[in-house]
Amino acid sequence: MNSMERVITSMSHKEPDRVPVFHLFSHYGAKELGISIKEYFSDPGYVVEAQLRMRKKYSNDCLYTFFYAPIEIEAYGGEVVFVEDGPPNSGEPFIKNIDQIVKINPPVIKDSKPLQRVLEATSTLKKSVGDEIPIIGVVMSPFSLPVMQIGFEKYLELMYFRKDEFNQLMSINEAFCVSWANAQLEAGATAICYFDPLASPTMIERPTYLETGHKIAQKTLNQIKGPTATHLASGIGLPIVDDIVATGSAVLGFSGKDDVKAIKERAAGKICLLGNLNGIEMASWDKEKTRIEVKDLIKKAGKGGGFILSDNHGDIPWQVSEDVLLEIAETVKESGHYPIKAEE
Amino acid sequence: MVEKRNLPIDDFLTALLHIDRIKAAEIFEHIYKDDRSFETLEHLTMETLERIGDGWEDGQLSLSQVYMSGIICEELIEQYIPKYKIAFKNKPQIAIAVLLDNHALGKRIVYSVLRAGGYDLIDFGQGLSVEEVVEKTMKEKIDILLISTLMLPSALKVKKVVESLRKEGSSASVVVGGAPFRLDSNLWQKVNADADGKNGTHVKEIIEKWEKEGKNHEFHGASHNINES
Incomplete structure (x- = not known):
């Protein structure tokens, strides 16, 4: 099986040849090429080269065209802060007060240089690999993006007490999210990862989510012209598995803090799980610890398909060693072949 | 009473x-x-x-x-x-800061809980460099420094903050918090912090415990023998 067949089989809740592995490499590509993170993301050619190299090196079953979370903020005219050893972060929120929301327009994709770089990387990768391996594009959910747009504190005020302005910002973000997702699909992305950390009950209580972010996800995902995966970026997912299924997402990125057996049971036949190695802890793992963690996860989550092994945040930290990543690949090759004996 | x-x-x-x-x-x-x-x-x-x-x-x-x-x-x-005609407690001298990141929710939560607990504390702000945090801590003669982080690289830089403080002669105790420390329960020790503040009330308990240790303690960071996690 090639990577595409392996992934599609698992997403269909059937057992492929082995457990698929998604190493979600974004800024880690700069480490692979030995250049600075800022330089790496300045040229889509670097991203293409690193993605192809890392696919081979780590037996990766996807290519990931995620540059950095605040790239959408950059498209809105906001600030991005680059560091030497981690993902670029958003600077000061560009919406300084709630009254400013009425004046905001969604970015025009063709006019945004950073977004165009992502599309160029996507189309170049597509030309290179065809349908052999899935190319995963990324959008921030309209519901979660405001944490970077206006700051978390003001956003909560908006969500709880300023419904009109909240709805207005959601409309703006929804329009952008849909067009950005569809542009990536047109450029060659196979599927879109919808990052929605605020959907997790770790961040927003479920009743509020159901009234807000859930409805927004249903409406937004319905307009995206391709398969979608919802990623909670380390937030727990177990209490909202069925809610995410109802949004139409085919995959759920779950947390290292989720009970793997319980979430596997709840998701069985309904949604494919993606996760849940703890990326932060991974930075201090050795080979033995890596093998133990990977084997344990495969035993608990692998049976019957519907599972893609990955980290739980959607971005491999710079501090994770190559040895650990190679060990993950080796362990999957050794212990991830179907049929897998489930843990007693 | x-x-x-x-x-x-x-x-x-x-x-x-x-x-x-x-x-x-x-x-x-x-x-x-x-x-x-x-x-x-x-x-x-x-x-x-x-x-x-x-x-x-x-x-x-x-x-x-x-x-x-x-x-x-x-x-x-x-x-x-x-x-009630009472004042906020201003001893020990406490400050809170977000290292490098601009995401300040965690800092705001801990600040609120400590204020609700009657503590007067200084908010150093967010998006601060290691040097800025150290400079402010020295200037304000801080006893307990609370550092919030969002990303792993920022969390790892706490080690540099502690090193710089000690080099400058500060014995300020350092309590850390934020996502990286939640996801790796041993990380606070790896960066030489004195305690892991899991949430606001936990941070308050840590401070109270240190206060009760009294004269022998005097907020000398390295001497704390409390596994707060």
Whole structure:
């Protein structure tokens, strides 16, 4: 099986040849090429080269065209802060007060240089690999993006007490999210990862989510012209598995803090799980610890398909060693072949 | 003196979780008019916030509920401290900062809980470099420095903060918090922090414990023998 067949089989809740592995490499590509993170993301050619190299090196079953979370903020005219050893972060929120929301327009994709770089990387990768391996594009959910747009504190005020302005910002973000997702699909992305950390009950209580972010996800995902995966970026997912299924997402990125057996049971036949190695802890793992963690996860989550092994945040930290990543690949090759004996 | 009899903790908890400022204020006013002590109000607040913090730890409550509850309690305590003619505690000298990141929610939560607990603390702000945090800590002669981080690279830089503080002759104790420390429960030790502040009420407990250790302690960071995690 090639990577595409392996992934599609698992997403269909059937057992492929082995457990698929998604190493979600974004800024880690700069480490692979030995250049600075800022330089790496300045040229889509670097991203293409690193993605192809890392696919081979780590037996990766996807290519990931995620540059950095605040790239959408950059498209809105906001600030991005680059560091030497981690993902670029958003600077000061560009919406300084709630009254400013009425004046905001969604970015025009063709006019945004950073977004165009992502599309160029996507189309170049597509030309290179065809349908052999899935190319995963990324959008921030309209519901979660405001944490970077206006700051978390003001956003909560908006969500709880300023419904009109909240709805207005959601409309703006929804329009952008849909067009950005569809542009990536047109450029060659196979599927879109919808990052929605605020959907997790770790961040927003479920009743509020159901009234807000859930409805927004249903409406937004319905307009995206391709398969979608919802990623909670380390937030727990177990209490909202069925809610995410109802949004139409085919995959759920779950947390290292989720009970793997319980979430596997709840998701069985309904949604494919993606996760849940703890990326932060991974930075201090050795080979033995890596093998133990990977084997344990495969035993608990692998049976019957519907599972893609990955980290739980959607971005491999710079501090994770190559040895650990190679060990993950080796362990999957050794212990991830179907049929897998489930843990007693 | 703390009077625990008939304290409406459940009602106060419900009011906070429903972001019902009016009901929460009514409960405070009722206790005040009943001639009960400020410590009673403080106990009600901290007991409730502790339950909310624990609820978040075990996945039952959300971060937004923790945040909104802290804000409401802070507002109430700010209102009632003058009524009781008492002052915020300014010893030990405490400061809070977000290292490198601009995401300040975690800092705001801990700040609110400590203010609700009657502590006067300095907010150094967010997006600060290692040098800025060290400079401010030295200038303000801080005893306890609370550092919040969002990303792993920022969390790892706490080690540099501690090293620089010691080099400058500061014995300020460093309490860390934020996502990287939640995801790796040993990380606080790896960066040479003195404690891992899992949530606001936990940070308050750490400070109180250090305060009780008294004269022998004197907030010399390296001497703490508390595994706060």
